[in-house]
Amino acid sequence: MTVIEEMGALAKKASRTLANAGEKKNDALKAIAEALKNNSESIIEANNTDLENGRKNGLSASLLDRLMLNESRIDGIAQGVLEVAALPDPIGTVISGGTRPNGLKITKVRVPLGVIGIIYEARPNVTADAAALCLKSGNAVILRGGKEAIFSNKRIADIMRDAVESVGLDRNSIQLIEDTSRSSSVELMELTDYLDVLIPRGGKGLIRAVVENAKVPVIETGAGNCHVYVDESADINMAADIIYNAKTSRPSVCNAIETILVHEAVARDALPEIKERLDKKGVELRGCEKTAEILGDCVIPASESDWETEYGDYILAVKVVTDFDEAIAHIAKYSTGHSECIVTSDYKSARRFTEEVDAAAVYVNASTRFTDGGMFGLGAEIGISTQKLHARGPMGLNELTSMKFVIEGDGQVR
């Protein structure tokens, strides 16, 4: 057995006790939150080693910032763990049930998935966030974080494992892969005997690599090439507000928009107002010919690749469309199926858009930035699924569960 196979076997064993651990899971979460706060000094010390290594290796300032932990960030992480503890336990929920004509009582009950693998990149807070959600939903977790955060991750994982053990649960409910070479992540992707699902959290490259190479079931997350379509009947002021918010409130996240489509009947009125709003944040516009005609030289000519790109930055592609159908067709061609929005005052357009656009979240007259577990009222989220199998959109605790049928009889045979 390799090290990672052994971890798989230990996780599977731990998952059996977790499946019916009930309130002990909350005891463990509370113990974790307390231990993280009590051990913040040693976490910061480990984090300093990561930061030093990062500086030596030329990490960018924004990556170093994502990597950095201080007292207040650790408090925030601990607080997040307590919030997970406060959520209702999904395990044991009866999803549906009834009695069959032959007297068999059949109940569909929510159960944990079993063993969850998480592959993620530089942010050490994911170590605690993901572990807390997995633990609460009765799953054992194997974490494989990025090498940039390995000292912080190890320290956090050790603290959590001790805390889990302190309330009488199996410390292997949470495990961290310490080998951050490529081979360890490939091995995790192929751990079919032990892993029930693998969730990659990170950039496009990571997610692509997991989808291409994994033999275990995967939930794809995070790619967001999102659009706002400004319909002929749109309230222009509302459209400009929504576009400004969806583009600039946090451009690096997946629910930010990358392209706007504007009906040509309102383009001459709408585009200048939209531009005025976006100018406040210096957003670069890459537009089609008609856009340039209306807005002038400030518009960089858009090429095919602009319609495909998730900029994650203060850049917005702009296309004037001749009608609703062209907008829908553009979205169908380029959308990653994350979040799509129409701004309209027309009942039929709203209805058609929500029916015909195929995305995890389809909006009428609201910013795509709301696609988020907390905003949707699901509690904390482990990520946003952009696939259609098992989970779509923000994934809360329910999305980390499976179900089983319990059939109770008194001797029925078929």
Place this chain on the structure above:
Amino acid sequence: MTVIEEMGALAKKASRTLANAGEKKNDALKAIAEALKNNSESIIEANNTDLENGRKNGLSASLLDRLMLNESRIDGIAQGVLEVAALPDPIGTVISGGTRPNGLKITKVRVPLGVIGIIYEARPNVTADAAALCLKSGNAVILRGGKEAIFSNKRIADIMRDAVESVGLDRNSIQLIEDTSRSSSVELMELTDYLDVLIPRGGKGLIRAVVENAKVPVIETGAGNCHVYVDESADINMAADIIYNAKTSRPSVCNAIETILVHEAVARDALPEIKERLDKKGVELRGCEKTAEILGDCVIPASESDWETEYGDYILAVKVVTDFDEAIAHIAKYSTGHSECIVTSDYKSARRFTEEVDAAAVYVNASTRFTDGGMFGLGAEIGISTQKLHARGPMGLNELTSMKFVIEGDGQVR
């Protein structure tokens, strides 16, 4: 573009019109049923070519029987299609919803998966059964049947495509891959740009190959190493009835049992009665030492591989266990997570078994043979999932769907 990529693109296009096809889907299903009956002669002719080829290639009698179509079997297939038409349409169902404090109305709505691939083996009825379920749930389907049934499959697929077109839907809602070489199935497994899920239906080898090689999301089906545990408190007569039914009513199917575990306190009473029942069908017993001690020479000594094997035949492995925990541990080690049963009169044992055994269907005092979409009241089934992601147990129409969030606002920004 390869032939199969082209099929993928056509399927994706068809899936868009199917997503909101409403009652037209039922019109198409009724047209299919009628066309299958009206064209039974040409189907039987094509089937005869398959049967001749099968005889030449030395197919076994049981495989030839599974391959064979006659008037009454075609009627049965058409009837099955009509039954699917009569099921409630899952698409558009509101799964949950509500209004957020900021006035956003969020609704979670059932939508089709999109494009479904089915890889299956020699049974031509699957061509129509699977297509009907995919169509009803608003999905385009790409079928990849076995070479043994290719003439029958082609004929059935052509009839169905014409019928779909006759009601005004896209004939590419149903497509069949005519190339039955290994490379066509590998290409389908890697069709990530177009396929939302791939469902293999067939033997262990096929399912293993798909799980190992697929880059698209897969739903694993069908492996069933199922157990009956006869508890200390079991009604021996009930146990013998259930074991007889679960082993012999149809040994080749996945919900038949392969091993029984008998508590040693009742083994001396139970085993002879169980054996007497099984003798009626000449079931071969492969037992542990204690089993041989009780039942004598008729018992073939069981080896490790017997605990792992899905015989699919009139063979049963038998193990005497010292207690409940040993039974649970054996099941945890060898079960494929399909269907597991306890026969008991003890409340606590029943409760522990349903809580602790991790399988799609967990039974108390009833035959495992009930694990079936029809028996569970789900309508027709596309297969029985033995994985935990997305679907577990019998998969009906709901399991062929995804969901989306529809968010309706009046200008909300975050």
